[in-house]
Amino acid sequence: MKKLIKILSIIMVVLSSTLLYSCEDYLVKYPLDQPSDATFWSTESELQMAINSVYRSLYFTDRAATHIPFQFLFDFATDISWDRNLSVWQLLGQGQVTSVEPTLIFGAWSNAYVNIGSCNRLLANMDKAEEVTNAETFKNIEAEARFFRAYWYGWLINLYGDVPFTTDPLDVFDAQLPQTDKETIYQFILEELEIVGEILPVEYPSNDRGRITKGAAWGLKARMAAFHNDWAVAASAAEKVMALGIYELHPNFEELFTYEGQNNSEELFTIQFSRANQLTHESPVHTRGRLTGGFATKIPTQALIDSYACVDGLRIDKSPLYDPANPFQNRDPRLHATCVVPGSEFLGYQFETHPDSLLVWDFNQNPPKRIDNQEVINPYATFSGYQYRKYVAADEREFRRESELNIMLIRYAEILLIYAEAQIELGQVNNTVYESINAVRERAGIPGIEQGQTIDKLREVVRQERKVEFAYEGLRFFDIRRWNIAEDVISGPLYGRPLGIYKSQYVPEFNENGTPNYEAYAEELRMFDTRNYNPEKDKFLPIPQRELDINSNLTQNPGY
Numbered sequence: 001m002k003k004l005i006k007i008l009s010i011i012m013v014v015l016s017s018t019l020l021y022s023c024e025d026y027l028v029k030y031p032l033d034q035p036s037d038a039t040f041w042s043t044e045s046e047l048q049m050a051i052n053s054v055y056r057s058l059y060f061t062d063r064a065a066t067h068i069p070f071q072f073l074f075d076f077a078t079d080i081s082w083d084r085n086l087s088v089w090q091l092l093g094q095g096q097v098t099s100v101e102p103t104l105i106f107g108a109w110s111n112a113y114v115n116i117g118s119c120n121r122l123l124a125n126m127d128k129a130e131e132v133t134n135a136e137t138f139k140n141i142e143a144e145a146r147f148f149r150a151y152w153y154g155w156l157i158n159l160y161g162d163v164p165f166t167t168d169p170l171d172v173f174d175a176q177l178p179q180t181d182k183e184t185i186y187q188f189i190l191e192e193l194e195i196v197g198e199i200l201p202v203e204y205p206s207n208d209r210g211r212i213t214k215g216a217a218w219g220l221k222a223r224m225a226a227f228h229n230d231w232a233v234a235a236s237a238a239e240k241v242m243a244l245g246i247y248e249l250h251p252n253f254e255e256l257f258t259y260e261g262q263n264n265s266e267e268l269f270t271i272q273f274s275r276a277n278q279l280t281h282e283s284p285v286h287t288r289g290r291l292t293g294g295f296a297t298k299i300p301t302q303a304l305i306d307s308y309a310c311v312d313g314l315r316i317d318k319s320p321l322y323d324p325a326n327p328f329q330n331r332d333p334r335l336h337a338t339c340v341v342p343g344s345e346f347l348g349y350q351f352e353t354h355p356d357s358l359l360v361w362d363f364n365q366n367p368p369k370r371i372d373n374q375e376v377i378n379p380y381a382t383f384s385g386y387q388y389r390k391y392v393a394a395d396e397r398e399f400r401r402e403s404e405l406n407i408m409l410i411r412y413a414e415i416l417l418i419y420a421e422a423q424i425e426l427g428q429v430n431n432t433v434y435e436s437i438n439a440v441r442e443r444a445g446i447p448g449i450e451q452g453q454t455i456d457k458l459r460e461v462v463r464q465e466r467k468v469e470f471a472y473e474g475l476r477f478f479d480i481r482r483w484n485i486a487e488d489v490i491s492g493p494l495y496g497r498p499l500g501i502y503k504s505q506y507v508p509e510f511n512e513n514g515t516p517n518y519e520a521y522a523e524e525l526r527m528f529d530t531r532n533y534n535p536e537k538d539k540f541l542p543i544p545q546r547e548l549d550i551n552s553n554l555t556q557n558p559g560y
Contacts, residue, residue: 384496
């Protein structure tokens with residue numbers, strides 16, 4: 001993939017020369033803001049430029065604020081994460097987002113349609129270069145464009161429900177396209193992903209790492225089917241990925257999210273970043289704290305911290321290994337790989353958020369020295385008392401705003417859990433279900449589950465695994481909606497660590513959805529937001545008001 005996008009730095013030069021082809025041709029009304037379909041689609045290199053720009057568009061974000069891939073930001077409108085900025089993610093979590101919010105509501109809509117339009121235009125015009133393009137390359141570019149079109153339509157129906165649909169290269173913003181039923185679009189997505197999965201290669205040479213493969217196509221199909229509770233399709237698609245035989249869980253969970261773990265055997269679908277190609281993200285600066293040159297705006301909640309089991313695999317309210325006065329000992333190693341907790345060392349500093357810890361150790365100095373604890377005295381330090389560790393590399397301080405850590409959009413652990421969940425919901429539990437679940441648990445460092453569990457227990461285990469395995473990967477927002485538990489897990493206060501020391505009575509109760517209840521000692525916890533979920537309204541986002549004003553054939557989603 002990095003090889004493919006090296007030429008992106010010269011695209012603007014190429015496009016400029018295309019648009020300014022001849023002063024004598026100024027009366028020919030070619031578009032002045034994009035390459036003309038009449039002049040552009042003529043060579044293999046131009047097809048490569050077009051598909052490379054589609055790859056690059058995977059990195060969509062609010063570039064004025066966070067510079068974090070938007071695919072992950074949805075976690076910050078759930079029970080497990082919070083965004084300190086007064087942003088759409090707070091409003092979304094509070095059930096107060098409106099149709100005029102530009103960053104998310106219109107941004108996600110318009111970005112998807114811009115990318116769909118690019119794919120439609122490429123697919124409609126690429127035949128002009130077929131005779132001068134390598135046959136295998138031509139076939140793959142076509143399949144990749146169809147994949148990305150399906151990918152962005154998937155985002156649209158997951159976020160908005162019924163939306164306008166076209167496979168023609170139209171300007172959707174000016175067209176009076178009516179909404180198409182989301183089920184129709186969903187079936188189109190499944191068909192496209194199955195077809196392109198048959199066309200695309202199993203893998204590419206290392207210098208083309210990151211391009212779409214069979215595994216990515218069928219993996220996305222499995223996810224889409226799971227998001228729509230289409231269990232037979234989900235199981236079949238996941239099984240096809242597993243049968244490819246080239247994916248396996250990376251042995252070190254923590255290393256997955258570092259430079260050492262990049263391009264590992266678990267990746268199916270990634271955003272490939274590179275400073276050389278001027279494509280970077282700012283995830284580290286928004287999750288790191290004040291001592292380490294960050295803002296700590298994107299933080300985990302107490303509910304996420306308490307969701308991690310103990311090393312015996314038992315929940316903290318059931319494990320004899322859990323000590324609420326020392327709550328981070330004997331815990332699922334994914335807790336420490338995902339989050340920064342009090343008492344740990346992070347990027348060479350002692351991390352402590354007790355309000356009396358005014359000084360902490362700086363281990364970056366030799367010998368270590370005591371310094372002011374910015375995580376306590378700075379008014380904009382982490383509000384919950386915790387930070388995220390995922391996608392923060394130890395050697396990145398100089399480039400904390402220019403991270404080139406690749407972002408995994410689909411990884412093999414998800415495929416295993418989709419397969420297990422689908423088989424459970426189909427009532428077809430066999431050895432492969434236990435093997436899939438236990439592979440994820442045992443890689444993490446906790447025991448697998450024994451055979452003979454009830455369907456209800458297996459469902460509970462899979463949902464728990466998805467919650468802790470994929471925290472800060474954007475899946476929680478969609479999981480709790482498809483499971484119809486969002487009202488239970490979202491509504492109510494968001495809590496952080498105790499204001500004082502951890503006490504022996506700090507053991508929450510958990511309900512049937514794995515949601516901790518802090519009512520017994522809520523006054524002793526940090527409380528920084530109150531969330532709300534209305535199942536009659538909040539399953540989907542509102543259609544952007546700007547689109548309703550332009551297109552009279554659109555109908556607003558209920559409740560907005």
